[in-house]
Amino acid sequence: MNNIFKEFDSKYEPKTLNDIVFHTAQARNKMESLTNGSFGFPSTGVNGILLHGTYGTGKSALAKILPQVFEVNNGGEDAYVTYVNVAQGGDNGATVIERIKSQTQLVPFANAYHYFVLDEVDNLRSESMSSLKVAMNTGVNNSIFILTTNNLSKVEGGVINRCAVVEFNAAASKDWLPKVRGILADYGITGIEDKLLLNIIEPCEGSARKILMAVRMLIAERLLKRAA
Secondary structure: OOOOOOOHHHHHOOOOHHHOOOOOHHHHHHHHHHHHOOOOOOEOOEOEEEEEOOOOOOHHHHHHHHHHHHHHHOOOOOOOEEEEEOOOOOOOOHHHHHHHHHHHOOOOOOOOOEEEEEEOHHHOOHHHHHHHHHHHHHOOOOEEEEEEEOOHHHOOHHHHHOEEEEEOOOOOHHHHHHHHHHHHHHOOOOOOOHHHHHHHHHHHOOOHHHHHHHHHHHHHHHHHHHHO
């Protein structure tokens, strides 16, 4: 069998909010309101979105697409983004935060806003967290900060205060059914009962990574049987 999954990740990685499986309708509605302008974001000193929840639910995937969603909704095309995966150890992103502070002092050239995505922001050291707060203040009118964390309690209160906080936890297994069925249909696999699909999805405990891996295994199994 050829590598039928060569383009899988690029094809099924989220590109719009419709590609995201939210755990509640409230979370989806809040995100739509933040990005389409109806919430008046950014404004009143709030220019960050803080996504928090358990591991593997797709916070990072959502964070990556939000700048593009904002830019399109503001009449633009391609969003230019500063993306930082804040790792433990080293300077914990301190050098990058200083560069971000400098960038917020400039007028955005190609986009409606400067966009900064900080994944696992809780890994910042306390002094770097304070610098992030300053950067958010400096860019309050021209910058949007998108932050993710699995440990909300480790994010400094001043940063949280400058953010719209959105809980992003595991979606119910049944909410994954439309996406899973769509992927299976792309591979020519139809007619599988909901019960069987739920038996595959539920052990993944809402982890998007595990669910997509389980779907790949199901596709491979079905296509191998078909080829036998």
